[in-house]
Amino acid sequence: MSVQLWYWPQIPGRGEFVRLFCEAGEIAYEDMAREQDADALVEHMHAMEGIRPFAPPYIVDGDICIGQTALILQYLSDKEGLGSGEMEVDLGLFQLQIDIADFVEEVHSTHHPVASGQYYADQMEAAYEKAHDFRANRIPKYLIHFDNAVASSGGLFVLGQQWTHVDTSLFHIMEGLDYAFPNYMKSMQGSWPHLEGVQAMVPEIEPLADYLASEHRIEFNENGIFRHYDELDEQ
C-alpha cells in the first residue's frame, strides 16, 4: 500500500524533501493535494483527531499519521530499510535531518523575518538585514557543519558510498541556495567541497534522475521557502 503525502500543491517547500527521498528510494506515495487541491489538504488536516500535525507536510501510512519532515523521513527510512541498520548511526542521520529542518526555517525567515503571515513587501527592511546576516554567518555555519559530516565518512555521501535521506535533503538545500542566492553561492564555490559532491552525485541516483527530469518536479518559485529576490543576494 502506498503512503499518502499531504503538502501544498504549488511549491516544492518542505514536501520536496519527502518527495526526493521517496523517488530515490522507490517508495510508493500518493501526492494527495496535487491529485486534488489545497482546499482538500486544509479539509483533511482539520478533520483529524488526536495528536495532529502542526502543519504540512505530513504522511498517512495506514493508521499512522506523522508530521514534521525530519520524522517523516526517518520513519520511511526505517520502514524501508534505507538507513545504516545501526541505531547509533541512524541517530546521527536523524540529528542531521533535524539540523536541516532548522536551516530551512532560517531560509524562510530571510524573506519573512517579522511575520510569516504577512507579505514579503511589508517586511523588506528587516529581510534585507536578516539576509545579510544569513549570508555572512548562518549559511557558512550550517554548510560547514554539513560538509564536515560528509567529509567524516570518507566517501561521497554521509554514510560513505550509500546514500540516505540526509543526502537527498542536502542536495535539495544546495539546489535551493543556488536558486535563492546565486551570487553568494557562486562567490563561495569550493568552500564546502563535500556538499558540492553530494549535490553532483544525488541526481545520479537512477530513479531520482527520472523524477528530476519529469513534470512532477515543481520548480522553485517566490511562494516557496527558497525564493530569489535580487536585493537579498547583494554582495
Added chain:
Amino acid sequence: MSVQLWYWPQIPGRGEFVRLFCEAGEIAYEDMAREQDADALVEHMHAMEGIRPFAPPYIVDGDICIGQTALILQYLSDKEGLGSGEMEVDLGLFQLQIDIADFVEEVHSTHHPVASGQYYADQMEAAYEKAHDFRANRIPKYLIHFDNAVASSGGLFVLGQQWTHVDTSLFHIMEGLDYAFPNYMKSMQGSWPHLEGVQAMVPEIEPLADYLASEHRIEFNENGIFRHYDELDEQ
C-alpha cells in the same frame, strides 16, 4: 552509568527541557558544563569527530552522542521505558516534541528577529513588530495545537494519566511564556485549559518538585530564550 548533558551553564535554555525530563524520570545525568564551565563545553564540542551536534544541548551516553533537544528526549524516553510502548503513539509524542522545538525557536526570534549573533538592542524595532505578531498569531496557533493534543487524551497529560517528556516540555514553555509575556498570558488565561492543567500537574511529579525547589534550577533570565522585556509584552 549516568548520561552526560552538555549545555551552556548560565541559562535554562534548551538544556532545561532535558533536565526537567531527567529529574522527573529519575534518569541519572551529569550536568557537565555546570560542573566545569562554558569553555569546557566549547572545547568538548570542537574536539568531536564524525557527525557532531550543531549546537548544545547534546548528550553523551557511552559511545553515543546526540544533539537536538527533541531527539535527546525521545532517545532517553525510549531507553528508560518512559514512553507509551506503542510505536504509533510514540511517533505522535516525538512529533509534538519537534513542534515544541519549532515554537522555542520562534520564542527566541521575538528578541532576535534579524541576527542571533547581534544584541537585542540592535534589533529592537524588528523585535517589537515580531513580538506583536507572535502574541497575536503564533502563540495562539501553537498553544491551541498543544491544548488539543492534551484534550484528545481525555486525561491530565498528553497520554492521559501518564506523564511523558512532552508534558515536562509543555510545562516549561508555559512557565517561560508566563515569565516573558506576563501581561499577555494573564489576558489569555483560560484559553488553553488543558495546557494550564499540565502546567499545574507537572510540578506535582515528586522528584521534579524537589528539583524545582532546588538551587540547581536556573531562573529565567535575559540571556536565555524566554526573556522578559516590557516593550515586547505591551497589550
